[in-house]
Amino acid sequence: MYCLIMLWFGLQCHLQCCATDLNKLFSLSVCVNSAHGLSTEQREFQKVAFDFAANEMTPYMAEWDEKEIFPVETMRKAAQLGFGGIYVQPEVGGSGLSRLDTSVIFEALSTGCASTTAYISIHNMCNWMIDTYGNIEQREKFCPELCTMNKFASYCLTEPGSGSDAASLITTAKLEGDHYVLNGSKAFISGGGDTDVYVVMCRTGGKGAKGISCVVVEKGTPGLSFGKKEKKVGWNSQPTRAVIFEDCLVPVTNRLGQEGQGFNIAMSGLNGGRINIASCSLGAAHACVQLARDHLLVRKQFGETLSNNQFLQFKLAEMATKLVASRLLVREAALALQEGRSDAVSLCSMAKLFVTDECFNICNQALQMHGGYGYLKDYAVQQFVRDIRVHQILEGMNTPCSP
Numbered sequence: 057m058y059c060l061i062m063l064w065f066g067l068q069c070h071l072q073c074c075a076t077d078l079n080k081l082f083s084l085s086v087c088v089n090s091a092h093g094l095s096t097e098q099r100e101f102q103k104v105a106f107d108f109a110a111n112e113m114t115p116y117m118a119e120w121d122e123k124e125i126f127p128v129e130t131m132r133k134a135a136q137l138g139f140g141g142i143y144v145q146p147e148v149g150g151s152g153l154s155r156l157d158t159s160v161i162f163e164a165l166s167t168g169c170a171s172t173t174a175y176i177s178i179h180n181m182c183n184w185m186i187d188t189y190g191n192i193e194q195r196e197k198f199c200p201e202l203c204t205m206n207k208f209a210s211y212c213l214t215e216p217g218s219g220s221d222a223a224s225l226i227t228t229a230k231l232e233g234d235h236y237v238l239n240g241s242k243a244f245i246s247g248g249g250d251t252d253v254y255v256v257m258c259r260t261g262g263k264g265a266k267g268i269s270c271v272v273v274e275k276g277t278p279g280l281s282f283g284k285k286e287k288k289v290g291w292n293s294q295p296t297r298a299v300i301f302e303d304c305l306v307p308v309t310n311r312l313g314q315e316g317q318g319f320n321i322a323m324s325g326l327n328g329g330r331i332n333i334a335s336c337s338l339g340a341a342h343a344c345v346q347l348a349r350d351h352l353l354v355r356k357q358f359g360e361t362l363s364n365n366q367f368l369q370f371k372l373a374e375m376a377t378k379l380v381a382s383r384l385l386v387r388e389a390a391l392a393l394q395e396g397r398s399d400a401v402s403l404c405s406m407a408k409l410f411v412t413d414e415c416f417n418i419c420n421q422a423l424q425m426h427g428g429y430g431y432l433k434d435y436a437v438q439q440f441v442r443d444i445r446v447h448q449i450l451e452g453m454n455t456p457c458s459p
């Protein structure tokens with residue numbers, strides 16, 4: 057009990073010192089500096105990504121959201137910087153960077169537009185799945201154009217009747233000669249209808265995970281069609297549609313790995329996907345902490361700027377603390393995955409769960425600090441809140457009881 061009281065007292069004193077040192081708190085350069093601990097090379101491409109976000113994304117993110125524009129040309133510019141195949145091998149056009157490097161880049165890009173960056177992260181995941189599980193012909197056929205983002209990819213696991221219970225999927229792929237005949241449909245597919253390459257999990261065998269295979273279906277294949285574009289709360293800079301297969305003929309040569317390996321391929325893609333989507337949440341939270349700080353510095357109530365209010369100082373210090381803690385967890389998970397550690401899968405899930413929840417709360421708190429202005433579309437904070445809400449739902453649903 058004594059220890060607990062001392063811990064609490066120490067924390068309060070520390071926060072108070074932090075909070076009352078306005079220069080430190082409101083510069084936030086020390087406590088939320090995302091370059092801490094990075095190598096010189098990592099700092100360099102982080103700067104490239106931050107600059108790209110500031111110049112090529114931030115000025116347009118509201119318009120992409122409002123008009124539901126999928127910013128193809130902007131993403132191709134990002135690909136020129138190596139962001140179309142960040143952790144894909146260089147032999148097929150990738151940048152060959154590590155999972156930590158990837159996280160650093162997605163966090164920085166997301167400060168410019170979390171929705172667009174999240175789609176780029178899904179595209180990277182599909183590209184990596186083909187690079188990792190494809191044979192040399194498949195890698196050479198698909199990866200180079202995915203790396204330049206001349207072509208775009210979608211990940212197709214969820215079905216109308218199978219979400220959290222993904223291994224119960226019922227889209228069938230029946231072998232007939234040198235083709236699979238696909239029948240069924242996929243729900244909520246990011247990029248669906250606008251993308252060119254569909255990485256599809258389908259049933260070639262019996263019930264359960266072991267009956268699932270992974271095939272690549274190309275746009276234009278007879279029997280492939282799309283549902284209507286979904287109207288969404290956020291993620292409006294990327295389309296979401298159902299993907300429908302009706303006697304869709306896919307060459308056997310488009311199967312990744314062995315028959316029955318599809319579920320493992322899907323899950324191994326998602327390990328990295330979870331770090332990536334958590335990194336996108338980090339970027340949004342990073343941007344929102346800064347937006348909140350800027351607002352508190354200029355907004356006057358009760359005769360002084362809100363930044364002089366000690367409660368709000370505490371709140372901002374708490375948000376910055378949670379942001380830094382979240383970043384540390386994401387980076388630890390990224391390192392574990394890169395090193396193939398036995399705790400990697402658990403850490404990726406933990407990072408996804410913790411960070412997407414914490415970062416949503418940070419963004420929502422930042423909106424609250426803006427008062428009524430935070431609810432207006434002229435202020436970017438509301439878009440970050442709307443865009444990262446879905447990170448708590450996809451790539452492994454967070455528990456509904458999360459705060």
Ligand SMILES: Cc1cc2nc3c(=O)[nH]c(=O)nc-3n(C[C@H](O)[C@H](O)[C@H](O)COP(=O)(O)OP(=O)(O)OC[C@H]3O[C@@H](n4cnc5c(N)ncnc54)[C@H](O)[C@@H]3O)c2cc1C
Binds near residue numbers: 213219220244291454
């Ligand atoms: C905008 C958007 C984009 C998406 N993009 C893609 C994509 O590109 N590719 C793709 O494959 N999928 C995509 N998804 C789908 C997403 O992955 C699923 O929505 C998610 O897996 C949850 O499935 P569900 O919606 O069917 O919810 P359900 O599985 O029906 O879950 C509903 C609720 O029940 C809870 N629940 C379920 N089972 C249990 C249990 N056993 N115990 C306790 N609680 C439980 C869940 O936590 C949740 O709260 C996307 C979704 C959205 C909204």
